[in-house]
Amino acid sequence: MSATERAGDPIEARVERVFREVFEDPALVVGPSTTAADIPRWDSLEHINLIMALEAEFAVEFTSVEVTTMSRVGDLYPILRGKLSQR
């Protein structure tokens, strides 16, 4: 799938794809209420890997506050939508 095709997908699908790559689980399903409690490998170090992978996928940069206060996947969608619409 090319970068252009990926960019056309809805945000939720792209976020889920990043989670699948970072946690190496092609069957992983993430939704708005998914938290670290649902994914055993999601510790503080993996959180950093996740942030960097999301930033690479969406070509955005999260603020420190966003990184540290984010706890549910659902928190991500409005933040990403906001940054993407500002471009």
Next chain:
Amino acid sequence: MSGFGDPRVAELLREARTHPSYAVQQRVGRSLAECAEGLRAAAGRRVVRVAVLSSFTIDPLAAPFRIALLERDVLPDLYFGPYGQFERDIRAEESGLHAFAPDVCYLHLTIDAVVPGAAARDLGEAAVARAAEDLGELMRAFRRRSTADLVVANFVGGARFPYRTTRDPEAAAIQRLNDALRETAASVTGCHVLDFDSLASYHGRAAVADARLRHIARMELGQTILPMLATQLAAHVLALRGLGRKCVVVDLDNTLWGGIVGEDGPSGIQLGPEYPGSAFVEFQNDLLALRRRGILLAVASKNDRADGLEVIDRHPAMVLRRDAFAAMRIDWQDKPRNLAAIAAELGIGVDSLVFIDDSPAERELMRTMLPAVLTPEWPSDPVRFSEALRALPDFEVAALTAEDLARPEMYAAERRREELQRRMGSEEDYLARLEMVVDVGEAEPDELPRVAQLMQKTNQFNLTTRRRTLSEIERLHRATDARIYVLKNEDAFGDNGLVGVAIVRVVGGAARPVWEIDSLLMSCRALGRTIERFFVDHLVREAHAAGAVRVVGEYVPTPKNDLVRTFYADAGFAGEEDGRWVVDPGAHQARELPWLRVRTRSDRRQNVPR
């Protein structure tokens, strides 16, 4: 370069090479850790146990470090100290660190862990002196509990404000701390400094820390510097374990010069002060710099020999002339075969070679046919060649010895000896004409680094292949129930330096001591001239003089030391079971070796002339 021939590992390494992003490296690193157990059998002795301690979160270093070592067919076993516990790990008798029993321990501290108030930059003279003392005390505490090599990172200096125009006293203080650290490390055996300050300068201090990661995750090292630190640490580990490489084999066309001499003619190639020739000149100068450090150079090129030599011998801008190369294969044979021949000619293992060739096809063929050769990825643009060569961590040694620096000349001398041997009628005439001198006796303290180097690297003439670290060797040197003997050799063609090591343990009571030969090894450059027989006879003589009733030798077979299977038998020892060989020192017959002139240490002290 194949991850021990395991296809899954090779695939993971290829992924990391083609997508060198932080996220991919971390993922590949984790998968490689999972594969590790499966590689143990194939790895054999190419395993290294590395512990990493720090005052901050350094776990992400594991991934690029694992990749760097597996790319060189070295399997790492890693221990990362728990967060904030480096002091406890070092000082407690039964800590995780000491239970892990590393070969090498890496300690990376930030300045605030060492100098209280460093965050406020209160780095006066007294604070620096105190910090250096504390570090020294910590290193000695480590040494009391472990014989592992210790590698300590120094501190990143430079001014706090990048555009400051006046001298920064705090920067000067860090410089003084780094100087003090270097002195302190030199005073503790087997303690080395990893020059992180220099690495940070080379890559730009901004590459070191990401403010966001520092504050949020307490990660002092950012994604840019981590793989570089991993490579630097790999350089130290490879050097300390004798896993570095001794010889670079280069192609000619489009590698040492631009163009193809067979098509463009010797005056049509690009080599000289103008672009792109200037890039090739710089690359040749870097290869020459390696040669000055004792790395051998060789050529493997598909060309008519006359064409290649025409450029090497006569092109005015050529930096590397014929005598710079320890071996040359300029013909139409396939390169894997030629590299194997070069290794055999130089008397080194194929796993000591690095292969540099502009052709991706030749590189891929080499990786497939001779995976033990290190064939790095090579840039297509010649202006990047020098950087790529300098980025290889494989040419480092633990301590640059006189033998290292003289190695290229030693190979030239060896060629002259072989010529003499061909010309001489009998073996004994040849040996007499060599005018060999052997200098033998107990090791002096300044010879111990070379002893450590030989113990790590020597595979063929090695009776028991015990790899002792410098720290273990120092302990044995000081012990009253052990002796370390060294043998040096020179002849009419050159000085081979220190080539033989024997470690003897004295067991049994004072009334009936028994000498056990724990280690006996010789560098291959001194073999086949009866020196090895002289060495073992000397040990037996020493045992007799010390009143020993028996000398016991041991042979531990490995895939590489079949050469010495019958060594003790040939020397007149009697075989027992379990690879043990014994002799009564009072009854032993030494071999007559009239062509050897012997200098013992006591002779030297009395200044007996040569």
